[in-house]
Amino acid sequence: MNVDQLVREALQEQAAEQGGPRGDLVGRVLAGRRRRRARTLAGAALGTVAAVAVGVTALDIGDGDKDAHPASGPRADDVIAHPDQSVPRDFVAAGNVGMAGYSVSRDVPQGNGDELLVRSYFLLNPETRKYEKADAKWAWIAVAPGMRTAAVLEGELPARRIGMLDLRTGKVTRWITPGHRVAAVEWSPDGRRLVATAYRKNPDRKVAVPGNGSVSWPKHHGSRTGYLLIEAGSGHVGPFRDVPQPTPDKHGMFPGVSRQDVHFNHDGTRLYVQQYARQGRKSYRDWYTLNGGPTSAPAAEKHAGWPKAGLSPDGTYLADDGGPNGSAIRDPRTGEQVARVPSGEQLAWADNKRLVALACDPARCTGKDEHRNRLVLVTVGSKKTVPLTAVRTAPKGYERVWTPMLTAR
Amino acid sequence: MDAESQDRFREFVESRSAALLRTAVLLTGGDRHAAEDLLQNALVKAAGRWNRIDDPEAYVRRILYRQQVNRWRLKWPRREVAVAEPPERAGADTAAGAELRVVMRAALARLTPRQRSVLVLRYFEDLPEADVARILGCSVGTVRSTTHRSLARLRSLAPELAVLGPAVAEAAPSSDISPVEVRP
Numbered sequence: 001m002n003v004d005q006l007v008r009e010a011l012q013e014q015a016a017e018q019g020g021p022r023g024d025l026v027g028r029v030l031a032g033r034r035r036r037r038a039r040t041l042a043g044a045a046l047g048t049v050a051a052v053a054v055g056v057t058a059l060d061i062g063d064g065d066k067d068a069h070p071a072s073g074p075r076a077d078d079v080i081a082h083p084d085q086s087v088p089r090d091f092v093a094a095g096n097v098g099m100a101g102y103s104v105s106r107d108v109p110q111g112n113g114d115e116l117l118v119r120s121y122f123l124l125n126p127e128t129r130k131y132e133k134a135d136a137k138w139a140w141i142a143v144a145p146g147m148r149t150a151a152v153l154e155g156e157l158p159a160r161r162i163g164m165l166d167l168r169t170g171k172v173t174r175w176i177t178p179g180h181r182v183a184a185v186e187w188s189p190d191g192r193r194l195v196a197t198a199y200r201k202n203p204d205r206k207v208a209v210p211g212n213g214s215v216s217w218p219k220h221h222g223s224r225t226g227y228l229l230i231e232a233g234s235g236h237v238g239p240f241r242d243v244p245q246p247t248p249d250k251h252g253m254f255p256g257v258s259r260q261d262v263h264f265n266h267d268g269t270r271l272y273v274q275q276y277a278r279q280g281r282k283s284y285r286d287w288y289t290l291n292g293g294p295t296s297a298p299a300a301e302k303h304a305g306w307p308k309a310g311l312s313p314d315g316t317y318l319a320d321d322g323g324p325n326g327s328a329i330r331d332p333r334t335g336e337q338v339a340r341v342p343s344g345e346q347l348a349w350a351d352n353k354r355l356v357a358l359a360c361d362p363a364r365c366t367g368k369d370e371h372r373n374r375l376v377l378v379t380v381g382s383k384k385t386v387p388l389t390a391v392r393t394a395p396k397g398y399e400r401v402w403t404p405m406l407t408a409r
Numbered sequence: 410m411d412a413e414s415q416d417r418f419r420e421f422v423e424s425r426s427a428a429l430l431r432t433a434v435l436l437t438g439g440d441r442h443a444a445e446d447l448l449q450n451a452l453v454k455a456a457g458r459w460n461r462i463d464d465p466e467a468y469v470r471r472i473l474y475r476q477q478v479n480r481w482r483l484k485w486p487r488r489e490v491a492v493a494e495p496p497e498r499a500g501a502d503t504a505a506g507a508e509l510r511v512v513m514r515a516a517l518a519r520l521t522p523r524q525r526s527v528l529v530l531r532y533f534e535d536l537p538e539a540d541v542a543r544i545l546g547c548s549v550g551t552v553r554s555t556t557h558r559s560l561a562r563l564r565s566l567a568p569e570l571a572v573l574g575p576a577v578a579e580a581a582p583s584s585d586i587s588p589v590e591v592r593p
Contacts, residue, residue, distance in 0.1 A: 001506075003560055003573045004532055009506070010513035011435055011533040018434050020427035021445055026419045029452040033410075 079377060083387040087395045087402060088122075091129040092388050094377045095350025096313075098409030099388075100124055100143035100150075101131060102402040104395055113208030115218040116156075120398070121405075123150070126168050135170070139204075140184060143167070144232070145191040145408035157183035157202045162194070162230070178228050178237045184261035187232070187407075188268040194230040195262050195271060198240070199223045203259035220258040222246060227262040227271070229290060241292030243273070262288070265301055266311040272297075274306060303335035309346035309355055317353075317380055319346035324360045329380050341378040342385050348406040353380045356406055361391045375404055414459055421465050422452060429469055435529045436477045438518035451476060471544050474530065477522050478545060509569065516566040524559035531556055 080093040092099040101123035108116045121134040121141045140153035153159035158181035163172040180198040206218030222245030229238040248254045262271050272285040283306040289295045304310050309319040318332040329339040343357035358373045377386040392401040433444035451472040462468045530541040542549045564570050
């Protein structure tokens with residue numbers, strides 16, 4: 001017998017032993033295709049069509065998507081952690097989410113007594129997989145699911161136009177002029193749309209208001225006018241929707257904070273504005289339809305409050321925020337606590353049971369040092385935390401610690 | 410994809426997925442999970458071009474091969490596929506065909522994906538060198554030299570194969586040792 005004959009026989013024998021694929025392969029493929037198209041639409045804003053790995057996003061769009069997972073278990077790069085980096089240098093990711101970048105804010109006093117909050121952004125370079133400082137002209141950056149495109153606003157907000165930034169080249173490939181000045185843009189979970197929140201004044205600028213006598217101090221103001229939905233692929237801007245902030249009270253005091261942006265909900269079918277806890281009421285959300293009218297909370301999100309993570313991808317759990325001693329995971333329909341996780345601030349679901357969160361350093365976590373925290377991965381039903389970074393510190397030249405920007409990878 | 414196309418796609422997958430998975434398992438050196446991922450990715454690509462594909466099976470197979478070779482080239486250069494155990498020595502009765510096939514299978518799993526892909530195309534699919542070159546997007550000379558090197562590598566991985574005679578491909582090694590060029 002020759003070696004090539006044995007190769008042939010061994011291959012034939014191995015092939016003959018295989019059964020068919022497991023489960024609903026067609027369903028998984030078609031769901032993966034829908035997901036891929038959603039990403040491509042986001043990428044199409046750049047005029048690029050990039051290959052996208054299957055099953056990397058956990059977004060429920062319709063029937064079958066719940067089965068849109070990789071054919072086999074966790075991905076090879078399921079957790080990419082750098083627990084030695086207090087300021088991230090290298091790509092951090094867990095499950096379906098990755099850290100597209102981070103921002104650092106600072107308050108800059110202005111000559112007229114105003115105070116301006118300025119953000120500096122550091123974005124992932126897709127080639128080197130390291131974080132690099134973004135151009136200082138960007139006042140706002142929102143990275144799309146897939147981490148190939150970002151929507152950017154320039155100059156002092158509110159901005160007249162929205163740029164589509166190719167994260168590989170650092171170039172803006174399209175400008176969208178919505179017709180209203182906007183100070184925030186956010187991507188829908190499927191990356192097909194943007195919601196842009198319009199303001200008359202910069203919500204990051206606290207305005208000096210004369211106080212008693214000659215004393216002035218910068219205060220919040222309410223200048224939000226509404227929002228617009230924008231199709232990312234075509235750049236089509238939908239009609240302006242009027243959602244103003246409350247007016248100042250009889251004493252001229254504005255109830256709340258200047259920046260109250262419009263956000264997409266869990267599945268991108270409704271919009272909400274987060275309201276801070278006040279007057280004994282927990283934080284809550286004001287809900288709107290995509291057409292601009294007020295509406296009630298979706299059944300699965302009626303207990304959703306401040307935590308950005310919100311509902312798990314399969315809708316089983318609702319993340320709540322807690323403190324240095326941990327946080328509650330709730331039944332989304334009843335609001336009852338069903339589990340606890342050993343983290344304080346829940347940022348994003350990595351999959352149906354795992355959360356990327358901020359948790360205080362256990363060595364120093366005495367119940368009061370909650371701001372000395374690090375990015376971690378926690379699992380519902382487990383007390384274990386997986387550090388993704390070291391305890392956060394301020395980047396060189398800054399006073400405040402960095403804020404992670406998480407999105408579907 | 411409209412409803413009619415979706416029905417045709419479903420019919421294709423249901424009728425051909427078992428055969429395609431067999432090829433994928435061979436390409437991944439027996440790693441069933443990696444094979445299912447490989448096939449699923451290839452089918453997602455096929456679904457995206459479904460109405461423009463004349464021969465779906467040939468298209469999916471080409472994607473399987475190129476994807477496997479590309480994935481290796483892009484992410485794990487110069488790395489071999491790891492297996493839990495080294496090829497077992499067959500002992501004194503190495504002439505027994507079944508034992509030799511076990512040895513051969515373990516050795517195949519330790520080849521690079523590129524080497525294994527060429528052998529699967531040549532000896533499992535029984536394709537001529539020109540067709541292998543077309544599928545992988547490389548020259549015939551590269552196919553010939555890769556085949557020769559792969560067979561030599563099998564012999565070095567499994568000394569038990571010394572009892573076998575040389576393959577035709579081993580008898581006339583090519584001087585073309587240019588690297589495989591694969592276009593996505």
